Amino acid sequence: MGKRLFINIKELYGILPLEVTRLQGEMMDRVESLPNAYLLVEEGKIAAFGKMENLSLDEMKGVEVVDLTGKRVMPAFCDSHTHIVYAKSREQEFMDKIAGLSYEEIAKRGGGILNSADVLRNTSEDELYRISCERLEEMMEKGTGAMEIKSGYGLNLESEMKMLRVIKRMKESYPILIKSTFLGAHAVGREYVGRQQEYVDMVCREMIPAVAAESLADYVDVFCDKGFFDVPQTAQILSAAAKYGIRPKIHANELDVSGGVQVGVDYGAVSVDHLERTTEVEMKYLKGSSTMPVMLPGASFFLGMPYGNAKEFIKSGLAVALASDYNPGSSPSGDMRFVWALGCIKMHLTPNQAFNAVTINGAYAMGVADKVGSITVGKEAKLIVTKEIPSLGFIPYCHHTPFIERVII
Ligand code: NIG
Numbered sequence: 001m002g003k004r005l006f007i008n009i010k011e012l013y014g015i016l017p018l019e020v021t022r023l024q025g026e027m028m029d030r031v032e033s034l035p036n037a038y039l040l041v042e043e044g045k046i047a048a049f050g051k052m053e054n055l056s057l058d059e060m061k062g063v064e065v066v067d068l069t070g071k072r073v074m075p076a077f078c079d080s081h082t083h084i085v086y087a088k089s090r091e092q093e094f095m096d097k098i099a100g101l102s103y104e105e106i107a108k109r110g111g112g113i114l115n116s117a118d119v120l121r122n123t124s125e126d127e128l129y130r131i132s133c134e135r136l137e138e139m140m141e142k143g144t145g146a147m148e149i150k151s152g153y154g155l156n157l158e159s160e161m162k163m164l165r166v167i168k169r170m171k172e173s174y175p176i177l178i179k180s181t182f183l184g185a186h187a188v189g190r191e192y193v194g195r196q197q198e199y200v201d202m203v204c205r206e207m208i209p210a211v212a213a214e215s216l217a218d219y220v221d222v223f224c225d226k227g228f229f230d231v232p233q234t235a236q237i238l239s240a241a242a243k244y245g246i247r248p249k250i251h252a253n254e255l256d257v258s259g260g261v262q263v264g265v266d267y268g269a270v271s272v273d274h275l276e277r278t279t280e281v282e283m284k285y286l287k288g289s290s291t292m293p294v295m296l297p298g299a300s301f302f303l304g305m306p307y308g309n310a311k312e313f314i315k316s317g318l319a320v321a322l323a324s325d326y327n328p329g330s331s332p333s334g335d336m337r338f339v340w341a342l343g344c345i346k347m348h349l350t351p352n353q354a355f356n357a358v359t360i361n362g363a364y365a366m367g368v369a370d371k372v373g374s375i376t377v378g379k380e381a382k383l384i385v386t387k388e389i390p391s392l393g394f395i396p397y398c399h400h401t402p403f404i405e406r407v408i409i
């Protein structure tokens with residue numbers, strides 16, 4: 001890999017000390033930057049950066065130099081919530097949705113997650129890997145440098161394991177940083193319809209030990225929401241995973257105020273996600289916890305749901321991360337620049353607040369803030385080099401004008 005020196009960077013954004021792993025409250029509006037900067041990459045890590053006037057080129061003999069005159073550099077996006085391992089898109093449901101059916105109505109008719117599970121069970125592991133990698137590569141091209149990927153379209157032991165093995169293979173084959181999450185409790189598998197508690201017992205008794213035995217999951221997730229899994233079932237699953245040291249990331253409050261935030265915080269969740277319907281009660285509960293609230297504006301956009309109240313969270317001193325939720329049912333896009341733009345346009349975050357929500361706070365929400373999410377010496381050099389754009393705020397503002405010159409991962 002060797003050394004590479006980027007010089008004449010118009011402005012370098014997202015500089016943080018290593019000990020800052022998330023930005024909360026007022027701090028979320030700050031983006032530390034350096035105009036006219038250089039950045040040295042060594043063996044894939046950020047080795048040094050600073051002002052051009054302090055760079056001594058003599059010391060850089062033999063180093064590959066890349067002139068970035070006019071271009072800006074920021075950390076690559078950190079997408080802490082995705083479901084990109086699925087077998088087939090669901091645009092037939094898109095028609096139902098356009099005709100006015102809600103997400104829950106589509107799910108009740110056997111569409112939704114169960115529909116994806118039927119197809120995935122009949123797709124080979126190799127084919128599933130191939131299709132999923134196409135999505136991963138598209139996301140990398142769009143500037144994502146770290147991401148979390150969930151299972152949850154298998155809903156039986158064999159197919160959940162298949163999904164997690166695909167994620168493992170992706171981890172091993174791509175330079176992007178990937179964390180995997182076991183989401184066996186995404187919906188009740190077809191064989192168990194009407195026997196939900198038996199399904200939950202099976203998840204705890206069979207799936208979690210099998211997943212842990214092969215170290216296939218960094219985290220465990222439960223869709224704790226109206227019509228899916230309730231708080232006691234969620235607690236049961238989280239406690240079964242805790243025996244193997246697997247921490248939670250929770251789907252909560254997408255369809256209703258579910259109690260998922262509280263049970264997540266109680267079990268030391270890294271993040272609680274969705275939060276479209278969160279009230280002051282949950283905000284109080286999150287205060288002082290180590291759990292990152294994650295909002296998914298792409299799902300709000302696609303399903304016409306309310307947006308998470310990120311401004312109130314930040315006003316009360318909390319942090320917020322934004323993620324894509326890339327999945328075939330509620331958010332068929334992994335474009336984090338679009339998520340950044342929705343954060344500004346629909347959630348009224350400033351470009352700086354939303355920038356921090358899609359970089360350092362996203363990294364925190366998947367437990368990798370010590371490795372990615374900011375310009376920090378020692379962190380992995382996962383970077384976006386922009387075209388010659390007028391400012392950082394231009395990126396979410398001109399929300400579909402191409403802005404990436406190249407992505408370094
Ligand atoms: O995050 N909410 C649950 N899971 C996904 C949707 C999954 C699907 O519809 O396939 C979500 O929105």
Ligand code: FE
Binds near residue numbers: 081083251
């Ligand atoms: Fe999701």
